[in-house]
Amino acid sequence: MVQPLLDAPTQDRLTAVTVSDVPALAAGTAIFGTGGGGSVYTSQMVTEQSIAEHGPVPLVTVDDLGPEDLVVLVSGIGAPTVGIEMLSSATQIQTLVDEAERCAGRPVTTLMAAEIGGSNGVSPVGWAAKLGLKILDADGMGRAFPDAAMVAMNVAGVPCEFSVLSDVVGNVSVLRTVDMHWLERHARALTVASGSICLGLHYPMTAETVRGAVIEGTVSAAIRVGHALLSSPEPVRAVAAELGGSILLTGKISDLDRRTEGGFSRGSVTITGTGEDRGRLQRLELQNENLIVLEDGEVIVSVPDNVTIIDAETGHAITTEMLRFGQRVCVLAWAADPIWRSPRGLELAGPQAFGYELTYTPFEGATR
Template identity: 40%
Template sequence: MSWTIDTADLHRLSRGAAVYGTGGGGDPYVGALLAAGAIAEHGPVTVVTQDELPDDAVVITVAMMGAPTVMVEKLPNLDEVVGSVRALEAVLGRAVTHVTCAEVGGVNSTIPVAAAAALGLPLLDADGMGRAFPELQMVLPTLYGITASPLAFADDKGNTGVLTTVDNTWTERIARVACVEMGCSVMIAGFAMTGVQARESLVQGSLRACVELGAAVDAARAEHVDPVTRVAEVLGGREVFAGKVVDVERATTTGFARGRARIDGAAGTLTLEFQNEHLLARAGDDVVVTTPDLIMVLEHDSGEAITTEGLRYGQRVRVVAAPADPRWHSAEALAMVGPGYFGYDVPARRYDGQVSDGAGVAA
């Protein structure tokens, strides 16, 4: 059944999306400000479920591409969002009927809300990941043979472009170069798909899941119970470490925020490796959990998610691990988003500490 997002819902949506962002995806608060402005001007956004999606719908993803660290100074605007969609429509030769999220984590959960409001289109309650990943091709539609191109991009200066590429990895490579030249952040629109393809390939109900997770954190605080424990319960995950951030190495290179953080606690030391998102958690020499499962850093008492660009010396934090969509544990998916892809010579380790055998639900 359809529902609406208005400015009152954006707080819960952005809070839940920050958790699902696994440290990356950008600060959803920035996207929520953009969405709030669009809703104030154009009215609430209608969110539709997969059951309400026509087979012949033209569904596209709208997202920000770039390093989350850049958004601290280079804020997105609606002209970029609308510009990328209009450029895509010109190449498709068809009008877009629905907007959806490429990823549910971080700012890319709220920018599509702004896009839907500004364009007067319904928003599909779904996304391409069920979390956030750093590269464009790292979405479940890739496993279903859905192409990212034609992919349109637009920047804050009014520049637009459209790529047509041989596969989604090449779309990522070429678009990333353009993104760096355009200030390390652009708005993109692509992955045009029918209603049938969207129902099959996307993670359904993920926006609702973000809102419910945000509401659960709010409720835990009001009830004076531990919000971090509540997050772990809602996500079906577990707390893996607690301590103080004692060191952060971070640099923005080739359009990504890359680095590591060290957390010291009663159980020893936990090291987190990230590329926009947290990819690997290591306790001493032992790997605790890796991508594609979710690794989230939460403020010790409030349960508020802390992004990789927000990590600072002295923060008291707790690290929670939770399961990814089971399709991410197929052999094909692990080749695309497992630790080996990012240069870590370790097997994929699930949130519960078990090694992934690559036998997840294949597309």
Template identity: 60%
Template sequence: MVDHDPVREVTRADVAALAAGCAVFGTGGGGPVHIERLATEAALDEHGPVRLISVAGLTDDDAAIVLSGVGSPSVGVEMLGAKGQPATVVREVERLIGRPVTAVMPAEIGGSNGVSAVRWAAELGLTVLDADGMGRAFPEATMIAMNVAGLVSEFCVLADMIGNVAVLRTVDLAWLERQARAMIVASGSVTLGAHYVMTSRNAPGAVIEGTVGRALRVGRALLAADDPVAALCTALGAGLLITGKVVDVERTATDGFTRGAMTVDGVGTDRGRRLRVELQNENLVALDEGEVVASVPDLIAVVDTETGTAISTEMLRFGQRVSVLAWPCDPLWRTPRGLELAGPAAFGYHLPYVPLAGTGR
């Protein structure tokens, strides 16, 4: 459901719900939200509320830059961004396009990037576009709605923590992924990047609309609930795959990605069952005794059974009591082009994509 109110505000009081919702849509990736929640609350305390504008509310004078922290979430837990990084990126973008940037759009609503967009906008005096490029989190540059829609990214700006700035003009996003990833690894596996300039002309139909507002609604439902897991299932249109205990975690950081798997043994009514979730920054495939029960591009989230709080892949630990949820992706990802870019085969899994039932919206 897309909220078509043309202009709203995100206040300090909204940040807790936004962070909770973004963590769920991170599907294990996108970076942990707790640090960004604190930083965003501080930014709104200093600069005041941020205007949230819908795609329909864009004017001919608007230019929304797609901004995101990129790299390994495991590294991002320990390596914080530098003050002034967003301004460095935006100044370079404005130099390239010859016009002011008026809004920030998160590349992904999932994880820290969905929350960070509000902080960056507050610090820069910009608005936030109520949309993103994924409707979740994905690990690679090619896996973005604008690429599915056939829009060309004319450049990418990268700025690291010590002030290095790079501008890449690649022939396509696959080459951007290769070249940017090498630079990101050289910068310590975490940096800030911008690509795509969204306007009133090219944004409709090429972005996933209303996702900032949706993250807020899901977060509010979670924080207000007596039964958080049930509330999430209702708010997301999700199914509960298993409730149990984490009995094994395999995780390494290589080539700028967090890769591995985790295994959950069922408890209660799920006793005797075992679920394995494959990871690459995000939760990619859920297997129940070897049978695929959910896979990308549909969404899989691991949450704390008592609180409903989403657990990112870098925070998974032996012994945690968790519930694993899955719900359908945005219809854009179920198109042939969407599955080509972000279906199981795009991650090296040789298995057919079987869509989850329900709307997931």
């Protein structure tokens, strides 16, 4: 059984996402993006406008779903660096849903973020408002990952019946692959051919198949984390406390190697400690997301545990495509959802899945 990312309050459950919730949602999903998922700036503005125009979006739980419901995952796919300049079209999401309904033979009622991280955690709310659909308080990753196979449903053994991709000029592709690894290969090739950015819809699920196969409570969790960040006079500490995480290092970016290849943003960033951390140095390995933290040749944190680079003063997350030399930052880390620490989870999203020949050691918190 997939567990909720964070324990949700038992009372005052959020039942709709309103315009006033979107800034907190964006701030929280940027944190959960672990460097990836795309910048939230544009998606926040578009989602606020969509809700203002069409009204609040019903936020439903797995238990709220009925036999008439069809849940589909939606997300952007490609290199976040490209996504800054190439925006989606106004009709792209409607095109995807129309094609999905043709493939499924029934109406889509509920959208779910493929990943709660970054813009991919915000945009589905705006799309749901525009289409008059519900949003599921869950996602497929509990963070952001760069590979289509790295989803909770794949860990749980739920097959993906079909996927639909659409690019900004209107090309539509329907994929029926033998497994999620083949979906990643085909979808990535199509995305690169489309300029390295697309929108995707996949994993149609019913109320029966979604149960136990998604990470529940992540939309409301992101909003809570965002509120903690936006309302606290000490946002860095507030975010770390809300997540049960640790600040590994405070310093400035002293070196940055980042390139776009094969539909990914890849590279590394070096952070030199300042203040109490003067004399220390950490290097983070990147592939859309922050994957590995090293200090003095030792692995401090590794994927699937979560690492986010945040602004040292504001606490806002800085995505990989927005990293700049000289930025004053903190390195924030917290434990992965339990599903990713399972044998199947580590097979799909552990260090070796990204080509690192090292044994995963669970991150349980660190102090200076």
